[in-house]
Amino acid sequence: MNILSNFGGxxxxxxxxxxxxVLAACSTPQERxxxxxxxxxxxxxxLIAETEVxxxxxxxxxxxxxxxRVGVTGCVGxxxxxxxxxxxxxxxxxxxxxRAVPIDPQTEQRKLAGLxxxxxxxxxxxxxxxxxxxxxxxx
Numbered sequence: 001m002n003i004l005s006n007f008g009g010x011x012x013x014x015x016x017x018x019x020x021x022v023l024a025a026c027s028t029p030q031e032r033x034x035x036x037x038x039x040x041x042x043x044x045x046x047l048i049a050e051t052e053v054x055x056x057x058x059x060x061x062x063x064x065x066x067x068x069r070v071g072v073t074g075c076v077g078x079x080x081x082x083x084x085x086x087x088x089x090x091x092x093x094x095x096x097x098x099r100a101v102p103i104d105p106q107t108e109q110r111k112l113a114g115l116x117x118x119x120x121x122x123x124x125x126x127x128x129x130x131x132x133x134x135x136x137x138x139x
Contacts, residue, residue, distance in 0.1 A: 030134065
């Protein structure tokens with residue numbers, strides 16, 4: 001039995017993860033330093049883009065986890081209707097379900113303004129930190 005089948009994964013996902021792990025290990029100390037320095041800036045930039053999209057369409061998506069019935073299997077146990085103890089059982093799996101949720105435009109505008117302010121601060125910090133990375137780890 002494939003070990004990935006126990007976790008519901010596939011070989012392609014495992015291969016992609018392995019490739020990314022190898023790729024990350026191949027980066028130079030300078031590249032790793034610069035990437036680490038820019039992580040917060042990239043996160044804030046992504047949040048700005050997401051907030052702008054939400055404002056443009058007027059709603060956002062929330063993700064909630066629901067238990068979804070995925071199939072019917074045979075179970076062995078004290079059968080209520082069958083003397084043999086064999087019965088049909090349903091199984092459920094947690095699944096992420098997205099649903100549209102309206103937004104408050106004024107709140108989103110304030111959030112966007114705060115994110116843009118933070119982005120400007122992080123841009124300055126990242127520029128100084130990148131200079132330190134380049135100095136510490138010359139190419």
